[in-house]
């Protein structure tokens with residue numbers, strides 16, 4: 004089958020790899036209809052992780068069940084499904100508590116909890132930027148979708164970015180009527196903003212320095228804050244009569260940078276501590292890593308951003324972090340899409356054939372104007 008294969012920093016190929024197949028009785032084989040490129044893939048693409056050469060990328064997958072193993076009973080061939088990026092067993096302590104992003108069984112790397120498809124340090128599972136994908140523990144992991152092809156570009160956000168954006172707002176402690184600052188107007192930040200509005204947030208401010216992405220903020224009835232036009236903290240303080248916001252969401256990650264491109268992993272954490280009110284909450288879904296050999300200074304390389312923890316403590320703020328447990332939210336978000344209340348596809352910018360992936364990664368990585376969210380369609 005054809006797949007997108009990581010070769011080395013900024014080097015990919017779309018090439019033939021061995022077909023995905025049923026390996027365990029609890030597996031399903033999915034024929035991919037849509038698979039997305041994610042901001043998380045760029046950390047690997049840029050060589051900022053230790054993902055192995057030869058890895059098939061792709062953790063944002065949906066499609067149609069092609070075949071199931073002998074122990075699979077709930078889903079069957081022909082079902083249209085969304086595949087959460089988390090690979091979870093369904094029976095460990097974390098899974099039982101609803102935290103599939105910290106499954107204790109599926110990641111064989113010592114000390115690591117939580118697995119994903121085609122992702123550095125998340126287990127040996129090939130990704131779905133391919134014609135077919137093997138899904139372990141299929142009965143537990145797969146989400147049913149209505150058959151046909153309606154809402155394809157909305158449903159394709161259910162594997163990661165929509166639940167992750169929603170998770171950011173839940174981690175922040177959002178309540179109806181709250182004001183919210185979201186840092187990052189990438190797909191995750193935009194859908195955190197959309198999620199905040201769906202949950203009754205009052206003012207939602209979304210910070211970025213990319214104009215094309217800020218232009219999308221208004222589609223989700225939120226207020227763009229352009230970091231090239233001045234300190235985002237000051238802009239939000241002015242917009243909130245000096246009060247700051249009730250909640251903050253971090254949707255940038257450790258490669259946060261200024262408009263000139265200089266990286267500083269502490270930058271957004273500092274701004275959140277400043278802009279969120281005393282006793283307010285901060286949800287961090289942008290990824291931070293335990294070590295980053297390519298980081299801008301020694302502390303950053305050790306995965307220890309030097310951020311204003313003192314301000315955070317003095318203001319009695321709360322913070323929660325981590326990979327999103329997609330299954331906690333994807334069923335409800337699917338139904339909001341079907342009911343017409345949620346429209347996450349507003350941010351999709353490109354729908355391409357899988358064979359165009361190499362060029363698409365290059366353009367998306369350069370954050371070229373208008374390249375917000377790329378969907379790939381294998382033609383199998």
Ligand SMILES: NC(=O)c1ccc[n+]([C@@H]2O[C@H](COP(=O)([O-])OP(=O)(O)OC[C@H]3O[C@@H](n4cnc5c(N)ncnc54)[C@H](O)[C@@H]3O)[C@@H](O)[C@H]2O)c1
Nearest residue numbers: 042043187189190191211255256259260288289290326327
């Ligand atoms: N926790 C999870 O489960 C989970 C899931 C998916 C993605 N992620 C992570 O979420 C983050 C965002 O993902 P994405 O797909 O939207 O990525 P993206 O790279 O497309 O978007 C990030 C945005 O942040 C902006 N940015 C950079 N520095 C900034 C700064 N200092 N202030 C404000 N904005 C800044 C960039 O211009 C960009 O638009 C990434 O770190 C990704 O790895 C986490």
Ligand SMILES: [Zn+2]
Nearest residue numbers: 041043063163
């Ligand atoms: Zn993703």
Ligand SMILES: [Zn+2]
Nearest residue numbers: 092095098106
């Ligand atoms: Zn588990």
